[in-house]
Amino acid sequence: MSSLSTPERFFASDNASPVHPDIISALLAANSGHALSYGDDDVTRSAEEAFRNLLGPSAQPFFVYNGTAANVLGLESVLRPYNAIICATVAHINEDECGAPERHVGAKLLTVRTPDGRLTVPLIEHFLEDVGNEHRSQPGAVSITQATEVGTVYTPHQVKELADFCHTHGMYLHMDGARLANAAVSLGTEIRSFTVDAGVDILSFGGTKNGLMFGEAVVFFRPEPAEQFRYIRKQGMQLASKMRYIACQFDAYLRGGIWRANAEHSNRMARMLADSVEGIEGVSLAYPVESNGVFARIPTRIAEPLRELHPFYDWEKEPSAQRAGALGAGPPGADAQGAGSQDSGGGEDATVARWMASFDTTEEDVERFVADLKRLLAATPVQA
Amino acid sequence: MSSLSTPERFFASDNASPVHPDIISALLAANSGHALSYGDDDVTRSAEEAFRNLLGPSAQPFFVYNGTAANVLGLESVLRPYNAIICATVAHINEDECGAPERHVGAKLLTVRTPDGRLTVPLIEHFLEDVGNEHRSQPGAVSITQATEVGTVYTPHQVKELADFCHTHGMYLHMDGARLANAAVSLGTEIRSFTVDAGVDILSFGGTKNGLMFGEAVVFFRPEPAEQFRYIRKQGMQLASKMRYIACQFDAYLRGGIWRANAEHSNRMARMLADSVEGIEGVSLAYPVESNGVFARIPTRIAEPLRELHPFYDWEKEPSAQRAGALGAGPPGADAQGAGSQDSGGGEDATVARWMASFDTTEEDVERFVADLKRLLAATPVQA
Amino acid sequence: MSSLSTPERFFASDNASPVHPDIISALLAANSGHALSYGDDDVTRSAEEAFRNLLGPSAQPFFVYNGTAANVLGLESVLRPYNAIICATVAHINEDECGAPERHVGAKLLTVRTPDGRLTVPLIEHFLEDVGNEHRSQPGAVSITQATEVGTVYTPHQVKELADFCHTHGMYLHMDGARLANAAVSLGTEIRSFTVDAGVDILSFGGTKNGLMFGEAVVFFRPEPAEQFRYIRKQGMQLASKMRYIACQFDAYLRGGIWRANAEHSNRMARMLADSVEGIEGVSLAYPVESNGVFARIPTRIAEPLRELHPFYDWEKEPSAQRAGALGAGPPGADAQGAGSQDSGGGEDATVARWMASFDTTEEDVERFVADLKRLLAATPVQA
């Protein structure tokens, strides 16, 4: 992506944002004297306690370097290689981890298209047909993302329905919580209400997208997988020697309420951006804006000019023929994500753009972005 | 499956058939004196030569125990763990190997729904969009099945189009030839015309479904993967110590023309069965009958009674609502195989049954089966 | 290995022998009509019962194709990837499976040199030091071979000591029983006395080296691993479609007492060979002859000439300097197997040869071999 004329802040990803000043402070505070390696230190113990304060006494947190590792190793800790993982087609573990779950767990992913990124029991219960069939991977876990990859959020009740389904059928419920804080703020509830209280068994607890420098936590709410996770983490190349530098970030993040403040801000900025573009002719929202991401359908003709000014990623292409007609007109057989049905106007080719707000996004950033978008819409000629 | 009243022969699978008498003779002939283990024997060398006679001098065959191993280890020999394998949703490697490709190759399978089991370039070329994206598994091979899992057959030209696509984009073309002989007979051509001559790089050469006791061959048409396959086979738990007992079967199978005679017979029996049921009211063919399998849509009410008399497997259920209406009425998001569109009559629930003919199926077997089917159709009341 | 002048039978391996006539008869008897695939047939059920008759009601047998698969998949069924397997340096799983345990279980092998192929508790208990250390693979199983790779045999008491050690420390005891029958005959006991009764948890039950065509059984004596083995076997590429052709061999092997008769014969032939060579000047036994293998130290100068007449494999080279002097004179640091201390005479370079007797070895075979050996010893000049 060109970065010649890149502004100081943009909407390409919440990973593009820097480290929150309070996290920096925590890192500086931790940087004193020697501490035993691999987590045998007071900072790590404090951060673990902070997790139990937030999520209750059953929570057993383990720090790893990033979200892919949290997902993969968390799932590995409860699955056998012949187990399958049920997830949405758009799930990060399916689309954005270069096959790491297949490679490191050995598992097949059983994917299902969803209208809005959320799994439901009716969407997945047909996978039970394979149970007991030795020729098929055996469903062992359901993995959901909170907030989802398209910015929607599961309610505690929706999570609980999936958890009940899992536990009835001998499966685990895993939650990829890369944007857990944004979901909590969106729901106006505590994190525990839609995790441990709703029956989640393994939680990938994110932080990097919400102001941390690096680090993620795998939180177990059952004793068995936790007992063996120390070995899985080390073998999985994810045991940090200078553990205190992950732990201190989470300690501050949780105890200082940074998680909530940052998520409130980025959610609010996404809301502002969504509200600003929703009324623009030719632009429509592809998914409900429930966290810090805005998925907007824009005419393809302005995608590149806009990207020149403000880096962002395309989520999906929608040729006009496809949008106009039946599903069958798309790439035949492709398991494409069926984005919402609102039109971007006319028969133009459209692009669903993904714009992510960060903890440091300002109202001016939003205003400048929207102004450029409007200007380009007016200035760029419609494609024949 | 109940086997109380099972007839001597049935249509459940070509794996249910016994060993052809000429193969038995070959086994008895090989059973004399000592022979060095692991393939360092004259019988094995003769069988390898028989493959080169059939497929040309570039063919390098390696014997393994079964088809799953041939597919998985053949693919492993050309792929890196971050590679993906493009295949049909109905592919044996996707649906019937309990996740072995994911587990042993490390690869993600990129699946695509097909109208008739056959991949085409337009069906798969959208997977190229992921090439170069480090977050995505990198397409490294296309795997096709000849004859397909639903009994259709690729022409040499269709294979060549896929091979050209693969080679243009740095991918390998793998062919799962569990029913290779049936395809050759169906096409009226030599096997080499739609394998090596059409650009196939790795071939799983089946025999067990066509009269062998056990054993399959992986045939490479390129030198590089062949060089390392000895180690991959041993590490893959597929190096037979008493190799001569696989080799002698293939030697007789190829040199004696057993492959062709058996496939001609089983194809003819499938054709006879298809012709016999096609005219029956309430029964229709779900896929063209191009090899030794008949996929017939029958009213669900007779599926169990018929199975009591003649064991067979269901391929697919089709609730009447689904068949009547739009695709969206099925299990939402499920990547189900869209069987052909002919109706089995009325609004009844239908079942697509899979009936496989074998080298030892007799005309009387077909007649008895069809008579029982007709009798049950008349005798079983239509569901409300 | 040259096979130009190869006699009809030789001592290269018990894998070089053909299939016993009674096993051939069983294969012919099974070859009638159709049978459901993958073990859902009467022959397989009968063979499973035969295993329970032999080993008691807790025995749960599963058929696979070969011994490497039996070992690897049996161990996979009880281990997690961070577990280590304790075994002898000479163990088949360590030296002869091309890294299959590492690859398919993910496990590290913790090897220990043994004086005679047998593990003992004092030899392995130091591995407990790693228990609980997250930086180290966690010992999860001990694997022993019965009879060992050098032909020695564990008594029931010796197995029980290892089993008690394993169970005290949360480990499983696995037995590679490629030559189980030979061990039973050698001990003059029933197989169950040194397997299930002695505490073995997972047993690889061999047959191919003792008269079968192909096939091996994994026998579990605990319910948990057995429950998931169906999936592990299928994913492990070891589910035979025409299962009856493995099962019928084991059915005859166990019910017909072939296992015992064949092992009695091959053990007796090994004893005869050992007795014949023991008195020869320049030849000595490297290990006690307790089953069907003879490991004899011979002057290196006659190894090749003898091999020209009778194919066999070298087990080990012993330069004269090494044998005469300190351990340090060998390849520095190599984890070589310390063969027994008897000298082959003089300061000559010696080779430890492995000669395996088979169920079809005749007294004349032994006599001819010994005569050739004596002749070559006399005729071949001593190396300078």
Next chain:
Amino acid sequence: MSSLSTPERFFASDNASPVHPDIISALLAANSGHALSYGDDDVTRSAEEAFRNLLGPSAQPFFVYNGTAANVLGLESVLRPYNAIICATVAHINEDECGAPERHVGAKLLTVRTPDGRLTVPLIEHFLEDVGNEHRSQPGAVSITQATEVGTVYTPHQVKELADFCHTHGMYLHMDGARLANAAVSLGTEIRSFTVDAGVDILSFGGTKNGLMFGEAVVFFRPEPAEQFRYIRKQGMQLASKMRYIACQFDAYLRGGIWRANAEHSNRMARMLADSVEGIEGVSLAYPVESNGVFARIPTRIAEPLRELHPFYDWEKEPSAQRAGALGAGPPGADAQGAGSQDSGGGEDATVARWMASFDTTEEDVERFVADLKRLLAATPVQA
């Protein structure tokens, strides 16, 4: 380890040290505005250039989170699962990565005992005997550690001899450079002299033990593995989203000469500690002190009291019987590291302690440690 009375700095590990102030400054400087994720940013490009400045134009660096990942993924990028890795028994990849190489590469480790942590061609060339034997893992790489796990250092010439051996036999040479800077300072040469110029193919370039917060680089000197490493890194769960925070550390580390200054200091502190304890009765050095580690044999009676005051890890236990007598008196068969032969005095049980100096170790730290050691030696009664 108790940390109640722990001093501010100790000798347990160079991982116990904090982050160097200049690295902190670099992190603060990088923490401004948005930057594209996954390394598509100017800081990362600058750090990559810094590597090329140091190591020449063939150097292709990739950042990962830690040393285990650098070793495992670097090796994975050049090996096939049937390849073996030759290394010292004491190698970090063998003893301290919980089986990660076996698990993630699939490889067997072929280990060899060394007198001082260093491999030599004569120590490893016997592994060539397995080349071409399909039953054995095929040697594919030699992995050496610089400085070694026991603090010794390979000269450029010693590396080159191993590289020539590797390249002659189709193997890669991998260097685990967790303490590369210490080795360079010890040798008084540039890093390139004993890496790229000596024939190293893959280099794990460490920093965390020498003042960084986290992060390691895999540096390839050949184009092929580098081309595919992007995918291996992502699939290996090691692609940092906020890459700039690893890159900025290395940029400062290399451009600012921090690597050299820190290593000079820690090497000097180790030298001072070694010199201080060498003359003490009852204490002796187990290995030459060539970098920042001191391996000292001390009476076991003072190990715990000393550890109470100054946390450190035992490297090895040496019962008096073992030290007095032959090698065979130790744990039979154990592949123990034969530490040097100097006696710690008397027939007392000894412990080889590992003391690591860090970039922030002070002369006062050394003096206090030595004083405590002397005091305890005098005060603690000799064991019976």
